Amino acid sequence: MDTQLKRGLLDICVLAAIKTEPSYGYKIIKDVKPYLTISESTLYPILRRLEDGGSLTVQSVEHNGRLRKYYEITPLGRNKLIDFAQEWKEVMSIYDYVTRDQNAPADQNVPAAAEGSTDEQE
Amino acid sequence: MHRQIKMYRQLRKGAQMNRNEFMNEIRSRLTGLPEADIQKTLDFYNEALEDRMEDGLSEDQAVEALGTPAEIADKVLMETPLPKLVKAQPATEPRRKIKAWEIVLIVLGAPVWLPITIALFAVGLSLALALIAVVLSLIFAVLATAVCGVAAAFGSLVGIIMGEGTRGLLEFAASLLAVGIAVLLFIPIKAGALWLVEMMGRLATRIKMWFIARRNRNSQMTDNEEMKNA
Numbered sequence: 001m002d003t004q005l006k007r008g009l010l011d012i013c014v015l016a017a018i019k020t021e022p023s024y025g026y027k028i029i030k031d032v033k034p035y036l037t038i039s040e041s042t043l044y045p046i047l048r049r050l051e052d053g054g055s056l057t058v059q060s061v062e063h064n065g066r067l068r069k070y071y072e073i074t075p076l077g078r079n080k081l082i083d084f085a086q087e088w089k090e091v092m093s094i095y096d097y098v099t100r101d102q103n104a105p106a107d108q109n110v111p112a113a114a115e116g117s118t119d120e121q122e
Numbered sequence: 123m124h125r126q127i128k129m130y131r132q133l134r135k136g137a138q139m140n141r142n143e144f145m146n147e148i149r150s151r152l153t154g155l156p157e158a159d160i161q162k163t164l165d166f167y168n169e170a171l172e173d174r175m176e177d178g179l180s181e182d183q184a185v186e187a188l189g190t191p192a193e194i195a196d197k198v199l200m201e202t203p204l205p206k207l208v209k210a211q212p213a214t215e216p217r218r219k220i221k222a223w224e225i226v227l228i229v230l231g232a233p234v235w236l237p238i239t240i241a242l243f244a245v246g247l248s249l250a251l252a253l254i255a256v257v258l259s260l261i262f263a264v265l266a267t268a269v270c271g272v273a274a275a276f277g278s279l280v281g282i283i284m285g286e287g288t289r290g291l292l293e294f295a296a297s298l299l300a301v302g303i304a305v306l307l308f309i310p311i312k313a314g315a316l317w318l319v320e321m322m323g324r325l326a327t328r329i330k331m332w333f334i335a336r337r338n339r340n341s342q343m344t345d346n347e348e349m350k351n352a
Binding site for chain 2: 024025026039040041042044045047048049064066067068069
């Protein structure tokens with residue numbers, strides 16, 4: 001995948017992983033892994049960037065006698081997810097257009113214009 | 123103490139690292155950054171190790187799963203803003219003693235290398251500034267055309283009402299033309315401005331990569347020298 005694209009998607013996936021409840025580093029990695037390759041060394045800069053940008057907040061919670069950092073999404077982070085969904089709706093419609101099977105029976109919403117133009121040429 | 127760690131690291135190169143060595147190596151590769159940043163990084167990786175070990179991995183397996191300290195440190199450095207990175211630089215500079223004849227050469231050569239260095243920097247800077255100036259002036263030209271067009275359109279309308287006839291109509295047409303041109307030009311100008319922003323971002327990334335590569339080279343050199351001295 002294009003690196004620039006992947007970078008943006010990783011930010012979104014991390015936000016999605018903490019969308020329903022605060023989560024910690026290792027769990028975020030396990031949750032995101034099925035979709036994108038991610039490791040601690042990738043996650044750490046992303047978490048810092050999102051924290052600096054105000055998309056998430058960090059709380060230290062005690063766990064098994066040590067501190068574990070939990071990351072919680074902020075309204076700003078939620079807005080980013082909403083924007084992403086909006087933007088990709090458009091991308092998905094382009095995807096449908098690009099991958100449409102040409103041999104498949106013609107769709108109702110397309111051919112009207114194409115037929116019209118051939119008629120004119122004849 | 124620090125030196126011993128480095129030596130140990132050299133001896134065990136390629137061998138499996140334990141947890142302390144792993145943390146120490148990350149710390150030494152981040153030397154120069156603010157202590158709070160370093161501590162935050164180490165805390166994060168400590169937590170990652172603990173969580174993996176809780177998940178059933180052995181210490182060695184957990185360390186290996188996190189990747190190499192070099193990778194980890196480089197990614198942290200890449201995310202560090204450029205000014206901070208530059209400030210963090212001198213700490214890793216090799217503390218090699220400059221020999222007397224080298225000082226003499228540097229001082230005597232100053233009339234030659236000093237102006238050349240300054241000139242090169244100045245040329246680079248002025249090229250970058252010129253590019254920014256061109257894009258900015260294009261943006262303002264388009265904006266000005268649009269504003270003038272709108273103003274002139276109203277002006278000529280008033281003229282037509284006042285009875286200027288053909289001249290008023292001609293002015294009105296010209297002003298609409300100006301607005302049209304401005305609207306058309308807006309798209310390429312916007313693309314140009316975005317391109318400029320992206321290019322500056324890439325340039326910053328390049329400079330950062332160069333800095334990090336130099337850091338790593340320098341710290342390797344100090345390691346080797348300390349090995350020799352030991």
